[in-house]
Amino acid sequence: MLNKYLDRLYLLIAEYRKQTLSQFEGADGKRADFDDLIWFYIDPNSGRKTRFLCGRHGAKGSGNAGNKPEFALPYPYSHLVKVWIIEVINEPISVGEKQARVSIARKLLSVMEGELYAQTDMIISGQSLPVLYEDRLRPFITFCLDKGLVRQPAIKGTFIKDRRDRTGNAEFDKNIMKLPPIESLIALGSIFTKVFKHVNEDGSEHKGEQVNITDAWIVTFALAGLASPSRLSAEVPVLPKQRLKTYAEGDGESVHYLDWIGSKGFQDNKTHVLGALAAEFEKAINFFFIKCEPIRILSRFYENPQLSLNALLGDFKVAEERKKVHLNFNKPPNLFTLGYVLGFYEIEDCVPILKSGVDLSSVHYVQRGQFFENKPINALTLSDRLSMSLTRKSTFSSLPFLFGYENLSKRIADDFSGALTATVGEIQDWWIEFFKRTILPEFPNAYTSSESSIRLADALFCLRGDWVYARHGGRGSGGKAFQASLFALVPLSSLGSLAGDKLTGTKLTLSIFEDYGFSRELAIRSHSLRHFGNTLADLSNIPHEIITAWSGRRSSEQTTTYIHTSHEERADRVRVILNKPENDSREIRVVAQEDLIQRINIPASITSTGICTQDLNVTPCDYLNDLVSQCFMCPEACYIAGDVKAIELFEKDCSYQKLRLEAVSIDRRLSVSQAMQRWYVTHSRNTYILSQLLNLMKTSQEGTVIRFSAKKYEFYLSNPQTKAISNTPCVLPDFDGLLHGLIENRSEEEGSNPNPQLQSLLSSFGLSEEGT
Template identity: 20%
Template structure:
């Protein structure tokens, strides 16, 4: 019987061969993550690689890449069709990027792994658009937010990489992740409240933090409260606080002869290094916080300077310097060096865990005679503790040329641990880690960690909690409510892209209504009908503002102040033609939409004029309508981009030739009565009043 020879298309065999070659090169020829990397392992520890690059995360814990599903999904490694390509892709494409870059890639690979198995794909080269569409669905379904656009974008990059390199048989035709868009990012409703609550710190926690700053006595509590005080003074990221230098202050006299305090910040996420000036109301708090931090961290910097000048030798504090000449140390002397609890069992356990061999000392006991007691060789203790020096010592951050002896947040090793004393190790240092701050503020409260609020005695039930990034959202929202310009907010926050401001704006609709009402009748704050209050009004300005602006909700271009409790929208969402629509200068996303609307209307106007030239019936009316819209949008955009108009100014459209349904019905009635022309001005005037 003759053997059956399967016929494989050349395009498919070429794709499989290209894929195999790519994986082979990544396995053997690529040295990213180290030449000795175990490529076949399902989990890579790349901490040392990022430590050599001076990456901050390497100082605050291990950096690992898991090529497997999450534990809650079974924790199984990726299928054989995908796992080798996933490793090759991460090693060849993501090794020179931030350690956070492969987080989204692994999320994308997890979804692709499940999709491949569900679609019964025998080889990665057989993947087509249907497989990636299924992976996109899985990303959305398993995301804790509405849509994980970051992982989805990476999935699209992987698809295009496979297509461009010829690793797939069926072309993917520039497949991209189909993102879902919300209908609105409004400021009312349970979804907004949930988002605001998650991003903004609780007021009770802020009050508790102020109390903790004054009540803290334990060094670790003083440190956490002081770091939090710095975060309250400037909208910085926690990773930027971690790389503050010990001499980060800058003081400068202003024109008013007052001394202003600034801090030198190292930028991140594309922002440049900068000096950030502290608000005068927080300057003394920040000075006190820095003084407290230095008092706690100075011993660690002394250790770091010692190890810089005496490589390979053990640092000993002055009261233990006499132990340096001894060959054998008793267990009591060991616990003094390592700052362990005064318990020989604990010391023995520590030595066993550190693989330090025991030595013995002959001792003439007054009752038992000559006996042997456990001891340790000084050389073994010295070697073990010196080996605890951080990777790449003495450089703390190579990109900025900062040493450990120059960093602000270096602490005695074990300061946040359970040692015999709260002062930490007297012979070794470490850096403040993200989880030290996070756990102290309550991020890991469910796992049993004790917060700073509990330790100072103001929250015995453990109800208070907050996250370090909430300070940044809180300060940005306050800047938005104070009508600070978007450029100033971006600069103040150390942000490279001004468009990212909107993710940190959590002003409520009530706060926006208050701002608009405050602008009513004030020419310095409003432009348009809202700035004009009729003379001899029989109500106060505040009462008139409440009537003129009963409520406000978000639109694509600004805010609508129509009272929907009386009538629904009669303009059919034609907001830019409505007199009950207001814009606020300084919101870049809404200004950009107005600019896009202007371009669209200019294009429509050009088409209408072309239709007039071709004698199309009724084209003149379209020219008139589009010309009016273009003129109105040009005036509005001119105001919103005018530098002489302060950010936060409320801009309202003047009377237009477009009327609502009720206005149109009224005008029709007046025309039937023969009084339309005479009453037109009156209709427009009364419309300004609710």
């Protein structure tokens, strides 16, 4: 039977299959095909390689994970995924966002029952779709609607469920949760001291001591978030190689800063570093400046293996004991002699090489060892032949030791077609090509989780694979082959993910706090440090324009969403600028609004009851209550004592709410309706608070700024003359007890006259219940 929706889908797939797909590769490295279960997009400008799974949702891992036939989606949806990938690639969004949009589309196609055209908003909303990704499904549904693949009346995009508590209290609590716990920050400081215990101020390590480089990276990553409100994962991994810079004018205080690569369209800049953390941050920066230099040299070697050893080393100081061997610094080194010079091996380390003129193909395996002889690593040449044995247990094995493993991946044996030996030059060429193709396809550049990038040889945090992954015995689950090698360089995006995971802990890994003996309850979300920095700057009375520039934003409107101050602090700030001039006859709230905007640059909007300090252009008001005065009890609202118009409105509202309560109190349904009882208690409480606010606005000194904390049930009053802040607790009556008494009284009345309506009807006929 013909179906117009499926016909359109078949035609759409046929149209897209005509494209050459020159920028896509399959898992085998060849040009992508519509039957492949994994696609890699190669950016033509940067060479950045992005992996997209095309099969059923649920496969985990990297590399070829998800490439098994059982992961394939049924046709035609197996091909629709590829169509969507081609569409998403052309969108001006980050790589992570592109992958997320494809992932949620695959999730829908994996869990839906029946055909896509049969889906409705109600059916989609009932699927187990990740809450955080629901809004990312909308572009896919919109695309399907535009192409006529789904039914227009059945799908309108209303499948997105808003599960958020949008009350004022919940919003305030949510903002406070965006700040890192102080206990975690204190613990982080203790961990930093332990990690860098054996590091001098200039970044050098104490003789005979070693530093855990992974832990050093994690605490430095977090310290950067405390020292400047940066986008940590997007900006810190791509910091250029540098030392902390200091500037001062005359006898003024020193200003510390770093050259910083911007993100999200913000230009590169010189970012200020807090003076209170400058000493610790400088020690950490100096440590990585020195420690990572050998890895930067290795990166330069990968770019051009023909450079001489002197050209590669630059200012790097080779250990004197390593200079004693016969090395020609004016000629290009090979991969392993360079590793020797950079300190990857011990001075006396040797590896077996095949004796000259021997053909192993005719020699029995047991006897092959006698045809190898040891040679110092520093003396290896490109023509020396090494065994392709994959385990260190073999007496003539060399490659596992040279690459830093106990057992090598079979990948190298496959690439050499099972050869028994290979020259150092052949292994070097294979490794560089493998590294650029598999481990870091965008080399010589490296990217963070966003679009920020840097030439890896210029990166401050250029880390070696075995430092980070520390799996000398194998790849580990989901890992790439040879990613823990002595010669592997860690992708900068992986550094950001590693630090973020270790600061919070995951199901599979302990947090850095647990590693150092602290409670598993301690954790820091990396982005919360950006909120902390902005809030701290705001509390220090730094203008929002400066906070905006310091945070790397192009617009100051977004800064307010990162500032989370308490009710008392906000009330004090409003009070400071509320000294109304005697000759200013305007409404007090108008004066307050203008001063808030001009003097301390925080958002301020006039409302019917006072001033709102929420930036309504960036975050529209979503606060609701059950009163006429809609702003009442909102955490962003402040009220001004003596504001006549606001007092009049509150008085009318209070009278009206009391009438509503009276009407409900005599309603016969109150004794049996739990919903009505809950409303009565809640509304009685809110009306009482409103009456208390009215009293304070009438009796307090004119101009006093009043805020209410629904969390503590307190009013905070800021006196404009004494500049003092006082709190007035709102002691609430026992409304539950009052409701209970009201219900009991009504039960007694109804017991004496159980059915007054029936009694009235019988009386009209001259009868009574007793006589019936």
